[in-house]
Amino acid sequence: MSAPASNGASQAGTGVRAPSRASIAERTLRTDRWWLPPLLTTLGLAAFVIYATIRSFVRTAYWVDEYHYLTPFYSPCLSESCVPGSSHFGTWFGELPGFIPLGFIVLPFLLGFRLTCYYYRKAYYRSVWFSPPACAVAEPHAKYTGETRLPLIIQNVHRYFFYVAVLVALINTYDAITAFHGSSGGFGFGLGNVILLGNVIMLWAYTLSCHSCRHIAGGRLKHFSKHPVRYWLWTQISKLNTRHMQLAWITLGTLVLTDFYVMLVASDVIADLRFVD
Numbered sequence: 001m002s003a004p005a006s007n008g009a010s011q012a013g014t015g016v017r018a019p020s021r022a023s024i025a026e027r028t029l030r031t032d033r034w035w036l037p038p039l040l041t042t043l044g045l046a047a048f049v050i051y052a053t054i055r056s057f058v059r060t061a062y063w064v065d066e067y068h069y070l071t072p073f074y075s076p077c078l079s080e081s082c083v084p085g086s087s088h089f090g091t092w093f094g095e096l097p098g099f100i101p102l103g104f105i106v107l108p109f110l111l112g113f114r115l116t117c118y119y120y121r122k123a124y125y126r127s128v129w130f131s132p133p134a135c136a137v138a139e140p141h142a143k144y145t146g147e148t149r150l151p152l153i154i155q156n157v158h159r160y161f162f163y164v165a166v167l168v169a170l171i172n173t174y175d176a177i178t179a180f181h182g183s184s185g186g187f188g189f190g191l192g193n194v195i196l197l198g199n200v201i202m203l204w205a206y207t208l209s210c211h212s213c214r215h216i217a218g219g220r221l222k223h224f225s226k227h228p229v230r231y232w233l234w235t236q237i238s239k240l241n242t243r244h245m246q247l248a249w250i251t252l253g254t255l256v257l258t259d260f261y262v263m264l265v266a267s268d269v270i271a272d273l274r275f276v277d
């Protein structure tokens, strides 16, 4: 990696400014558009955060009573502020003030799960924090301390967020199953079910492809041959794990798509395409 020569001596520190690093005048010798991936990452993450924040606070069009479609941003809905029918697990809390999202119980954990995810760390360390912005491009920071002290040492709690994420995936699965509901009761099946189900499958794929999940399945084993079940699980999770980045982005897309579709149907902008009613 290149290092700025002019300030190498005056700002000696760690990382690219360490005295032992090569002294190169340019910030980078790369001539390709290295800035494009971090820029696209920033735009993608910002778009999701803005959309999810707005939708989590608006408290409208999140439940389709006719077909029992519930958007994942409001699941589980556990307060008396939730519209009738949307509280699949009862109302544990009274009315909530408008500044508290109705999905407040799980939203912080889901945010924590994604923020501490190994892939998202790479994404926002590069695109937002420029540490470094790309391979062979010097970072602007004078020091590099990694994740060895506050606040970044908190990233180590990722495995605990993983356990909550599994619980949330189970809740979303329950929501998707109860959504097979006809307009006059009984079984029903529409495009909304395909979207809800697709979202849940992708959420499971993303959650199970987690590096912590892989370690839970096969980590710290000295002899795979003595643990054939864990070895098989580790092998399968490892295959998924190679797609973790893609699944991280796909699930952001399926979450927005699912919420957007539920919003359109719940607000009567479009009618659900029914296959069995």
Ligand code: FES
Residues within 6 Å of the ligand: 113, 116, 117, 118, 119, 120, 158, 162, 206, 207, 209, 210, 211, 212, 213, 244
């Ligand atoms: Fe990405 Fe665990 S590493 S969810």
